[in-house]
Amino acid sequence: MRNIRNFNQCLLVICIIFMGGISTTFAQNLSKFLEIKGTVIDQNTKDRLVFTDLIIKGTNISTVSNIDGEFLLKVPAKHVEGVVVINHLGYEKKEVDISSLKGKIKIALVPAVTALDEVNLVSRPGDAKKLVLETLSKKSSLYNNSNTLMTAFYRETIKKRRKNASLSEAVVKIHKQPYANYRKDNIELVKARKNTDYSRLDTLALKLQGGPFSNLYTDLVKYPEFIFTEDDIDDYEFSFGESTNINKKMVYVVNFKQTAFIKEPLYYGKLYIDAETLALTNAVYSLNVENKHLASQMFVRKKPRKVAVHPTKATYRVNYRTQNGKWHYAYSNILLSFKVNWKGKLFNSVYTLNSEMAVTDWEIQDSKFAKLKNQMLRPSTILTDQASGFSDPEFWGEYNIIEPEKSIENAIAKIKRQLKKS
Structure with missing residues (x-):
């Protein structure tokens, strides 16, 4: 098979x-870091967005929102003045200063409009299998x-x-x-x-x-x-x-x-x-x-x-x-x-x-x-x-x-x- x-x-x-x-x-010695918790939502419908990427800009440190749209991001002390980049398929990218993320956080993403104009339709490959x-x-x-x-x-x-x-x-x-x-x-x-x-x-x-x-x-x-x-x-x-x-x-x-x-x-x-x-x-x-x-x-x-x-x-x-x-x-x-x-x-x-x-x-x-x-x-x-x-x-x-x-x-x-x- x-x-x-x-x-x-x-x-x-x-x-x-x-x-x-x-x-x-178990026991664990903790170093200093900032813990950010919040929810990612659709700005228009207020629906929670699952599997959203949250990345500290300029680093490879990241997390992803769960099936409730909630996330937990631990930011090392040296990056607390940095920026979090939020990405979700079908939405516009958003950048937020880490210093502004306090209290109960709700990050609203704007749906990205895909204009299927004549240029896009013509440029799209004609054979889906060949594209794959x-x-x-x-x-x-x-x-x-x-x-x-x-x-x-x-x-x-x-x-x-x-x-x-x-x-x-x-x-x-x-x-x-x-x-x-x-x-x-x-x-x-x-x-x-x-x-x-x-x-x-x-x-x-x-x-x-x-x-x-x-x-x-x-x-x-x-x-x-x-x-x-x-x-x-x-x-x-x-x-x-x-x-x-x-x-x-x-x-x-x-x-x-x-x-x-x-x-x-x-x-x-x-x-x-x-x-x-x-x-x-x-x-x-x-x-x-x-x-x-x-x-x-x-x-x-x-x-x-x-x-x-x-x-x-x-x-x-x-x-x-x-x-x-x-x-x-x-x-x-x-x-x-x-x-x-x-x-x-x-x-x-x-x-x-x-x-x-x-x-x-x-x-x-x-x-x-x-x-x-x-x-x-x-x-x-x-x-x-x-x-x-x-x-x-x-x-x-x-x-x-x-x-x-x-x-x-x-x-x-x-x-x-x-x-x-x-």
């Missing part, structure tokens, strides 16, 4: 759990071609219906290889924490195998073989959607889906391509899970015999940022939903697994990466097996993290109460 199967089987393991509790605490192929061929010239050490925050959650059952978080270092070569990236674990409420998982634990690697592999420019290869690109249909823009630059929108005669599960979604450079700026796509049997084979590696499992949703997002004229991987999100049926039981269980990873800082490495075998994760890693314990927010120190969504905040509050009791 091609490389697609290899990609998705990095994502999920279903197995019988062991019962047990963990209560390890040309975009993928430009990774050597448009994307970062230096060894890059990225600091990233990673979070994965598992919910049984609407209740959080498992929460794992980590700060990692991504040893990002140049886009021009075919060497795979490596990930180094810096620190991690977790909490699992086994009472909400029945006798099953759903675990994401791959951890941060699963999100890293959504980088379509670095790893196009997981979706589009020369052998299977003809299995897709490509068409143009309505163009949008970012930072007042036009962005082509290319829709893609599997052709009607292909029966095995493939992907469908949208690719956002910068009209001037033809760089891929964003991608949002999903796996076709209509064939329950084949879709289940692509994800489930291990399960009890009396359990039937099939995915009901599998969606992916990857965002790129540009710095000094070069693009690089910046953020990705994976959302998977599964229905679990026990033989002989009247009701089924629905689990949702979500993982996201945001690059919060990075630097060019002049020399080759050192091999730190003890700290390096493997693509087969299950993060919940690598982490232990949970603690207060100061655990992360000055590391920039993704602000928790409301439901996760409630889960964290409950964890804190449990720790105080123990």
